[in-house]
Amino acid sequence: MAESRRVIERGRYYEDFKVGDLYRHHWGRTLTDGEAQLFATATMNAVPLYFNKLHAQALGHEVPPVHPLLVMNVVFGMTVEDLSERAIAHLGYWNMTFPRFVYPGDTLLSSSEVLDKRESGSKPDRGIVHVRTTGVNQRGEEVCVYERKILVKKRAFHGGV
Numbered sequence: 001m002a003e004s005r006r007v008i009e010r011g012r013y014y015e016d017f018k019v020g021d022l023y024r025h026h027w028g029r030t031l032t033d034g035e036a037q038l039f040a041t042a043t044m045n046a047v048p049l050y051f052n053k054l055h056a057q058a059l060g061h062e063v064p065p066v067h068p069l070l071v072m073n074v075v076f077g078m079t080v081e082d083l084s085e086r087a088i089a090h091l092g093y094w095n096m097t098f099p100r101f102v103y104p105g106d107t108l109l110s111s112s113e114v115l116d117k118r119e120s121g122s123k124p125d126r127g128i129v130h131v132r133t134t135g136v137n138q139r140g141e142e143v144c145v146y147e148r149k150i151l152v153k154k155r156a157f158h159g160g161v
Helices: 033-042 053-058 068-077
Strands: 022-024 087-097 107-119 126-136 142-153
Touching: 033 068, 068 107, 068 126, 068 142, 087 126, 107 142
Parallel strands: none
Antiparallel strands: 022 107, 087 142, 107 126, 126 142
16 A cells, blocks of 8 residues: 655745735744854954943943844744745845844744735846835844845745645
8 A cells, every 4th residue: 555645834835815915924032142153153253242242241231232233033934934945035124123132041932924025027026015014023023123125936836826
């Protein structure tokens, strides 16, 4: 007797996005001091706020905060399965803000709202989806907000059901 397999596809096609939809991305992620320091070191960051405890304390922080670009990358990473598994390209980021500092031990959560979508003007097999992503800490305080546009495949042109 042959075993049947079920194929599970991830991501969404252009047709699956609806203006106004809100995606609450899975899991969340707790940032550690080790990864914050590793990020500052690996990116050769020259701003002592993010790697020097005495400097951070002189500026009113108990410990060095997490670099905002690490925060953005963590928030963005949580969106991939819902928004861009089927992306052809990322078309840019806009209106990026970091309203609050993130500190080691904070847990980040992410959600995205579909602001707009339109079919590509030059290629019928794709469309552009405009979203706003918001990252919050464990207290629900916004720590990262940005908009981006994603070029996404259409189902009919890629064998989707």
